[in-house]
Amino acid sequence: MLSLDELDSARATTLNAHYSAPVVIRGMYAALQRLGFTHGRILEPALGLGHFIGLMPDEMHARSLITGIEIDSITARLAKQLYPDADIRHQPFEESKLADGFYDVAISNIPFGSYRPYDPRFKTWNFLIHDYFFAAALDKIRPGGLVLFITSKGTLDKHDGALREYVASQADLLGAIRLPNDAFKKNANTEVTTDIVLLRKRLPGELPAGPAWKGGMAEITNSQGETIALNEYFAAHPEMMLGEMRLEGRMYGRSEPTLVGNGRPLDESLAEAIALLPRDVFKPERRRVVPPSLAQSFPAPEHIKPNAYTLVNDQIALRDGDSLQVLTGLSGQVAKRIRGLIRVRDAVRRCLQSQLNGTTDEDVVAAREDLNRTYDSFVARLGPVSERANTSAFRGDPDLPLLLSLEHYDQETGRATKAAIFRERTIQKQRPVPQVSTPQEALLVTLNER
Template sequence: MTGPDDPSWRELADRVAMDDSEHTSALRPHRIMTGHLWMALRTLGFDSGRVLVHGDDPTAFLGHPQAKGHGFASLTATVGPADHLGYPVQAEKFTDITERFDLVVGALPYNDVKFTHPAHQTRRNAWQDLLTLTSLNLTRPGGLTVILASHDLLDAPHTKVQEQMADQADLIGAVRLPGGIQRNIAGTDNPTDLLLLHRAAPGAARQVRDFTYAAPISINGRMLLLNNYFDERPDYVLGQIGVDPFNGGPNALTVTADPTLFEADLSDALEDIATHARQAGLMYETRVKGVDVAAQDSEQHSVGGASLNTAQGGREPATGDGDPDWDDPCVDESGLDLW
């Protein structure tokens, strides 16, 4: 008889959860996120510009009225000040890997899946690291990057990836969303983070919002890791932190909340983040007309393959027993996320 501690049970549970995440619509919560996210972006000074939206359900994050609420793709568009929720007149598939965008929004793959097998957790973490750094690399200096990721991205112990994020961008703010708010199905109830980042220009004065350290906390006698950003700003955690009894280790963290309060809580958090950032001068910077933002060769992370450089402290996707043959929808031969 198999049980939750059996590797084959964990692998099957994870595969079912991945399938549910891929094929179950999250249209309503994504539209809620989109509406309040775009209001925050307008407050931060984004009026118009070139936009790349990639990952899970990009049409919803562009405000498309006929979005389906699931599916991986990468879309580019020119957004103007009059476009409702940022939705442009025309969106096209992302093809030009040399372009640098004014705004990049990435809903990273399987961000809401609560993996139970350690190998699967490691694989998802590595993809998140790679795509987060790639998203920043595709954002021009002075532009904005928005990432929807599993809480593991920030709650992991101090990593080279977090240092690279801090080197390239200032954290405008982050909101931790309750588990199950995207898809209320067992296995897709992983807490997720909505991060707003300002791509730093070379030599520019930097805003200090440290997010490169996860502190140990005790919840119900269990030791968990919580990023110091949220430890110092509990109002940006939209629910009650708890422990997942089926997951071991320091990342067995959950966030539970009344789903009827989600929209109001998200609105308050994003409005507060955008208002404080505006007061601090951490704003979107308009592209200087006639200045060509050249493609940047990143030495900080590998975009030519399916892993990060572990010699630099990145997290290598796990291989061997328990590692599924994922049809990774993230990286093509160029190494960039064309989905």
């Protein structure tokens, strides 16, 4: 429930947040479809209020599993109310417990700035926040998956090529579209030159391909006779810039390279650039949907998610389409891990459901104690959930990220500490806001109570 302090925070967030223009988001989904993606597992790591969910094509939305990460608590709670069918998490991206190689697509307008998030996986790189989002997103998508990010032009144009080298070591550039500096003026009241960067993570053993982009800068001369340095990709593909690069303004005592629009409607210019992207390149690595052999099948209950593991008469089964396929031929250790993780997953679901259903405190405590027993038993036999052997065994199950959120795992020491759900309520009972003083506060309370 929103407290009055949180309402003040929500007002401040609304004033300061920058949001993506709908025409740009729709264009990115048009690009995604051109690249061959129709539905699957979608990650939005800088969600905001969820514009990338709200503007997703209806059929793609209906057939996809969507995860959104949002650092601001009020914004995340509002997004949960707006999009209850999505898995929306209030946490920094660097603290999210998402499974590697799980998602088909990462799509977002990522933050940029001088902040360097701490993530032990990238401590030797010490990436700035916008660079970090590229590196971390590539870990989260599976081979053959796609990354479509809006980022500042500095990602491609800066002289320090460390991030480009890192990305190019595992992904190919499919294309980039430079947006005019006023593309976000109407929505975010800001004028900044940004790029849509489109990447494809390579399959194991696949050789690098695609246009040159990771190397040094190139120079172009514009219609005003100005010489401007920019990424070699745009020098070779000026048709992917929706306007002309010029030296504008006086930032820090010098002119700033800026893309000035061509005067045409943005949706038309964007559609023309999208039409130049490659077609149907989304051909991801096949998931192990059908393990070694199948003994028998049963109709799948609605509550079991696609590709999820479950137990049928104490036998491991997998939902494949509308049926449950009983699996045989799994190695003994893999079967033990899957069986144990199914029980932990079901226990945490019961614990969460007890908090959501408004049951008595005694019922909530009983469900929490059951979760502790189930989790402790698993860890005693097979180690923390986050250990590679466990995540590999359960890879592909849509609730693996939920399981990973149960632990704070130190990759250097291999030790895990329990998350708050093992000790306390993580979903509080709603208490009504006693009063509001503005229409904006009334709207926030209404959205929260729906």
